[in-house]
Amino acid sequence: MFLASKLREYFPLFLAFGVMSIYTAFVILVFTLESKQSIFDWLCLFGGSFSILMLFWSLYKCNKTNPGYIPTGSAEIQEGLIQFCNRCHILKVERSHHCSKCRRCVLNMDHHCVWVDNCIGLYNRKFFNLILIWGSIGMTFAALLAANNILLIYYRIKSNDQGNFVQARLCFTFLIMISQSMNGIGLIYFAGKNVRLVLRNMTTLDELGRNYDSRYNVGYYYNWKFYFGNNPLLWLVPVGKPLGNGYVWDTLQFQYETELIDDKL
Numbered sequence: 105m106f107l108a109s110k111l112r113e114y115f116p117l118f119l120a121f122g123v124m125s126i127y128t129a130f131v132i133l134v135f136t137l138e139s140k141q142s143i144f145d146w147l148c149l150f151g152g153s154f155s156i157l158m159l160f161w162s163l164y165k166c167n168k169t170n171p172g173y174i175p176t177g178s179a180e181i182q183e184g185l186i187q188f189c190n191r192c193h194i195l196k197v198e199r200s201h202h203c204s205k206c207r208r209c210v211l212n213m214d215h216h217c218v219w220v221d222n223c224i225g226l227y228n229r230k231f232f233n234l235i236l237i238w239g240s241i242g243m244t245f246a247a248l249l250a251a252n253n254i255l256l257i258y259y260r261i262k263s264n265d266q267g268n269f270v271q272a273r274l275c276f277t278f279l280i281m282i283s284q285s286m287n288g289i290g291l292i293y294f295a296g297k298n299v300r301l302v303l304r305n306m307t308t309l310d311e312l313g314r315n316y317d318s319r320y321n322v323g324y325y326y327n328w329k330f331y332f333g334n335n336p337l338l339w340l341v342p343v344g345k346p347l348g349n350g351y352v353w354d355t356l357q358f359q360y361e362t363e364l365i366d367d368k369l
Contacts, residue, residue: 116167116220120160127156130246130284133277138260139253148249155242162234162342163220171225172211172350174200197351199320201309211350214307226350230331231342233302236295238340243288250281257281303327319355326354 131149139145174194189196192209196202201213203223212226224232257278301307305320305327321327333344348354 116163119219120163123156123159127152127242127246130280134249134253134281138257138277139249140256142252144252145249148245148252152242152245152249155238155245158340158342159235159238159242162231162238165342166217166220166224166228166231166235167222169222169228169231171213171223171229172200172227173206173225174209174211199307199350199353212307213309214301215309226346226348229302230333230344230346233295233298233331234340234342236291236298240288240292240295243284243291247285247288250285254278254281302331305330320353322354 131152135141135145135149174192174196187196188194189202189209191202191207194209196209197211199212200209202209203213203216205216206223208223210223210225212229214224214229214232216223217232220232220235222228301311303324305322328339330347332339333347335344338344
């Protein structure tokens, strides 16, 4: 149990090391050894490297940020009571769920992510989405670098007469370029799915449970700002907190009444 808990604790570090190793191998095999190193290739390398750094920053923030554990005996909970948790022995609020892995109730819980060894909840949901977004951007740059050089490597494979090792290296480089492009498509799809959930103010549990209350969807722009903040310059930077506290939620009815009051004033 102790070993398993330590492995889970350091898994994000192993993940970061694995991503860095794959990226380094890709840069060496594709950019350094085989590419034309044109201006476009250099731009792809810069964009990919910057994306990897932002991904690591987002991964760190997602792992270290309290997702929104509901404290025992919080007076603030009284405002949004919904039910009692028999496992935590506390009063839960709307849109909160109990995580069997963390053994805690989490505000606006999306899911428990083994990749970051943390729950994804109210306070780190932005950082989780940024992992996917920056990963997708990095994969896109990798795919563009591969696409710009894939024909060159293909013809080198066909015309190679330098021995088995060079032939094998070229074939491996060709396959890793195809693999990275396919992985990028999968990651972009996953990132798009999670962004869509944010825009609709839904969680993965809402979608799986099919009991989502649509009154929480108060518009794409407001939903996005709720998690990513008011400043567009910081939307893709892993800093900041959501606009709400997770205990009380704005709804369509609330927004409608607010607009009526503003009109009367």
